[in-house]
Amino acid sequence: MDLNFTAEDHAFRAEVKAFLAEKLPAALADKVRLNQGLSKEDHDFWHSQLNARGWLATNWPKRFGGAEWGTVQRHIYEEECALAHAPRVVPFGLAMLGPVLQKFGSEAQQAHWLPRILNGQDWWCQGYSEPGAGSDLAALQTRALRDGDHYVVNGQKTWTTLGQHANMIFCLVRTDPDAKKQEGISFLLIDMDTPGIEVRPITLIDGGVEVNEVWFTDVRVPVENLVGAENKGWTYAKYLLTHERTNIAGVGFSRAGLDTVKRIAIRARSGGRPLIENPHFAARVAQVEIDLMAMSTTNLRIVSKAAAGQAPGIESSLLKIKGTQIRQEITDLARRAVGPHAMPFASDGVDGNAPVPDPLDAGAVAASYFNNRKLSIFGGSNEIQREIYAKQMMRDAK
Amino acid sequence: MDLNFTAEDHAFRAEVKAFLAEKLPAALADKVRLNQGLSKEDHDFWHSQLNARGWLATNWPKRFGGAEWGTVQRHIYEEECALAHAPRVVPFGLAMLGPVLQKFGSEAQQAHWLPRILNGQDWWCQGYSEPGAGSDLAALQTRALRDGDHYVVNGQKTWTTLGQHANMIFCLVRTDPDAKKQEGISFLLIDMDTPGIEVRPITLIDGGVEVNEVWFTDVRVPVENLVGAENKGWTYAKYLLTHERTNIAGVGFSRAGLDTVKRIAIRARSGGRPLIENPHFAARVAQVEIDLMAMSTTNLRIVSKAAAGQAPGIESSLLKIKGTQIRQEITDLARRAVGPHAMPFASDGVDGNAPVPDPLDAGAVAASYFNNRKLSIFGGSNEIQREIYAKQMMRDAK
Amino acid sequence: MNFELTEERQMLQDSLRRYLAGASGDVWAGLADLGVIGALFPEEKGGYGGAGFDLAVVFEELGRADLDVPLIDNALLPGLLMTAAGQDVEPLIAGGQKIAVAHGETAARYDLNWVETRADGDLLTGEKCVVVGGEAADVLIVSARHSGTADVQDGIGLWLVERDAPGLRLQGYEIAQGGRAAEVSLTDTPGTPLMTEGYAAIVQAMAAATLAEMAQTLGAMDVAVAMTQEYLTTRKQFGRPIGSFQALSHRLVDVMVAVEQARSMVILAAAHLEAEEPVRGRHISAAKNLIGRSGRLVAEECIQMHGGIGMTEEYALGRYAKRIVMADHRFGDTDHHLEQFIALGAA
């Protein structure tokens, strides 16, 4: 047992810190910290900074232009980025599609698409969920019929995150309607500019727009945009979901969020004293801080197993369940901490007003609380995670 | 809306208080308060006091010797008895069998058995659960074969509360093994002195003996001990379960328990101050006190609906779930309140030692905590209650 | 003991429910015409209600409606302060006047006595935060301190300040509950004195406002749960209604139990609104604590059981969830009222 990082780990952490200190503009970090929405330009700017340093595709092999870091390095990197309030890397091209193309794509597809992800030429979004296929992803209905050297796609995708910025979408489509549920699904790359595609933004209860509906009406997609084999898309999708699980515990985000809560609670007053000294509030903070200490170690245990080559199994469900509970609890604490000042709901001046006074320097805490309800819903809801875990547990016991 | 009790209600409450002050010996009340086990003599004594006053069978019609009180009266009575730490009335004859005989028994059965319940000649216990039929009660296997003017009973019952004191048991037995699960079950009254019956006490984790296993080997039961019709026992069992639901919320017990917690927490010291002034402990107490205020009103709302003739439906599941959660939470608080003094586990001197010093006058709090885990298990576990409620809810929504 | 509404309140409930079912946009005049504002005040003040159960009925119905009506902030709360000061509230009841109360300050958090705004004679200077309905008001009731330090109860006066008074700045914004509030800044702003010692009246008015907020939240909880119950029977995944999965249905049972407990607390608080302190305060605080806890459970679970659709602005559930959660930020939150409950118990 040795919970210490190596000298190399420490040196790497220092390097990351120095990079962030130099390259991350304070105004951009504040936008993240205060939960103000980021523009496409903000994301593009940050991606370009990371790409210039070679730190954009941390999980890609070097031959595709990635950093090819180990899990401990990635853990350190993600933690420092979160603590510095760096923008999250948009995962659709980098964390999701990239690994799929590297594993299942043709050489031509790899040569064409991968560099464009790194240099920002393409903004990818994900076409998985459908109105009738949420937790039951394999129930998807979007059809792709072969017509000469094209597929003709009809159907509807939803919850397409940041689809409004995207010029490309990777989709799961049904190419064989007669096959069993998980069979007959294919993995297709679709240009968003193709005629017949309509994107409708969905406003969420936090007032922001980050997800979209995407309609496909007789959309013609060249067959060379099929990834891997026809009707084998479910295999690729499952592979992708495993890769999506990087940083699933979100420990860095929780630590950054907890820092913010403490900062607010030092500034906020209750009965003339800092709120952080109120025993009830202090108890809430302490309890989640302790949960997070445990989570951080649980995460390191699993990360270190993964570093030793053992593939994480149901552990990723564990990290998802507990990690999101902690993150949501922290957004709840931030909301509590500001008291009546949680009410203003237009701090980014969306409705044309001047920015709302923010005497506690807290940012959009209520919006963040509501927005982060998504954590336990998307990427396989926590109910689905429990079911996966429970099924495995019942098998183990036999 | 009027949450006040009527003048008659107040007068009745005063009458109950006066009765308890006069008739309930302090030593007996202390035994209850301190969670020391009651002997058969304790129970018999208290039953005889109540019977002398005509207050033993509060829910029986007057023509059977009952008090025939309304729900509000019973609510007041049960609350005052609990607050005074009176022994609970043993329910098997009074609350369970009595109503079944009154509704489904023959006149001869009524004339014979009901007076014997009141005057303490018979101590009844309940033969429902079996090792293989817990939450799934209707899966019971105990067989009763007709042989002339007798049934011959073979099988095993378990969780038979206070069966060690009983001379009579009412049983659900399977009289038609070929019928569907709930059909083919009969309701039989069995003398515990009949040859072939063996009672084995089960020691629970609180160190006490209150439940038993009862084995039946070729036990001959006269046919006149069949209640109602053969193979219709499930109907009577369900009727009984409804009647068992009296005082299911246990508000009086919770209030008495909370009083005890506060009394301990005033006496216990933490950092030289009474524990009750510790903000974290005070918050725990306050929160459950608030839950109990709500529960008390919820209970009154349902009691008052019942008084108006509306039969309680899934509300009794609600009362069971929340009522037991609160009661269990209170036993947890008592355990916390005493700190290290929760460790001694032989305060009634069971193992031959002198009574353990009890500087906080708390009694067997750890034993009580462990014993009361049963509240969410027996009488239809809380999972079964949720299932009943959920099924009804899904029907309502259709 | 009787948990039935009186015939009058039943009628009020029915007519209000009918009206709100078809209402949209600005319903202020409609509510006034219906006599709803009058139901908030006792007969001797020109109304025909004002008891705890009157408020419970009105605001529970309002909470059921998918509308943002600042009836608490532009009618109940100012009206109670006006009547406490012996002022006429008939224009308010008729719907022709809107008033708002500018009392809260950042450093006060939820403490009603913490007032740093100063009164120099009748000139007021200070910052008031999150004044709900402030923009819509013709006149503001402003609390200010003429004597004492910020942490005492004595020395807090109330003034009427015209919306266009000199030195008054008002910055409006949308609020998460729906509707609008404003930050109010006063610099030597002249006011008309309303009460010299206003603390007791503030406590009393805030108790009523807290009850109203709780009843409104209860109404919203009822709707959110009914929507979720409906969703669980109609939405199918894995070939079954999702309500057939215990992972959801058993949790919805716990949510429903929580709502019944909340309902009991609204009744209990309403029954004690006219009680003396500390009995009133103890019941109000107990109720607000419980409703804060159950509200969070209800909102979060109903969103979770809906999945993504529960997070969209266009589907009503999300709006109800926001109203439920944000109610915890009004008139003292779960923790504040737990402390109050403890403090009043020891009193």
Add this chain to the structure above:
Amino acid sequence: MNFELTEERQMLQDSLRRYLAGASGDVWAGLADLGVIGALFPEEKGGYGGAGFDLAVVFEELGRADLDVPLIDNALLPGLLMTAAGQDVEPLIAGGQKIAVAHGETAARYDLNWVETRADGDLLTGEKCVVVGGEAADVLIVSARHSGTADVQDGIGLWLVERDAPGLRLQGYEIAQGGRAAEVSLTDTPGTPLMTEGYAAIVQAMAAATLAEMAQTLGAMDVAVAMTQEYLTTRKQFGRPIGSFQALSHRLVDVMVAVEQARSMVILAAAHLEAEEPVRGRHISAAKNLIGRSGRLVAEECIQMHGGIGMTEEYALGRYAKRIVMADHRFGDTDHHLEQFIALGAA
């Protein structure tokens, strides 16, 4: 970073597990022979371990066994106080001597500095409560105050008191965790001075004992969960294994998540046992708080999922559940350590 046990500790774990699997009755001599007591102390004191991870390994295994062995109270805790005082612990390590520590008092609750027992020279007078392993001990280490008031840290000395010393009364009883404890009363009882200022040594020894108790609890939690997992697959109701009902299986997942969090906390506490205060105390308190919470969840849920059988003394689950819950009453409970964590964070 490396979460694997060293080879030596792996061997200790294996041999202890093998030994305990076949053990019953009094295993003290067996444990001593196996070198288990030696593993609790560092080499310079005659042992060959004593680090946080040594304790974690030993006590986690002990917690898995269905045995009541007062290794914390009759070996670890007194041994650490003895070594802190420069005393020889070889007889203890060899298993030939048992010592117990009489420190706790009713008014102290879980505060380590609250000592009302007085020392008049070397004559001790006072009441010590819940001295686990007290009856079995040949000698007691007794804390008493030679100066200062009960609420200060200075002035607490330690004495060795023979089991049959004059004025010593000892009343034994069974404890809920299993095993026995005693109330100890001293009236002008002579002792041999061990340390003049013992507070720092007490804090340090109690930190180790707390870690040991937590590791033991973790072992018990593992067993309880494994038994429940097994039960859910084999027990049938309504014609199906009860583990096929999400009402149980999803809750067991939450229980298992809680156990993994507890495991992390034992590792974290073990890694910080040798750290300086307040870092050590903060980690020990964080861990004890989390394990108190998760322990309650594990014990209650495992009993509930078993139903009645989980409440019987003859089925092992109930014994494990008792050990898990009662661990919260030793060395400071959930709330006590939450307060410690907060206080040490502010320091």
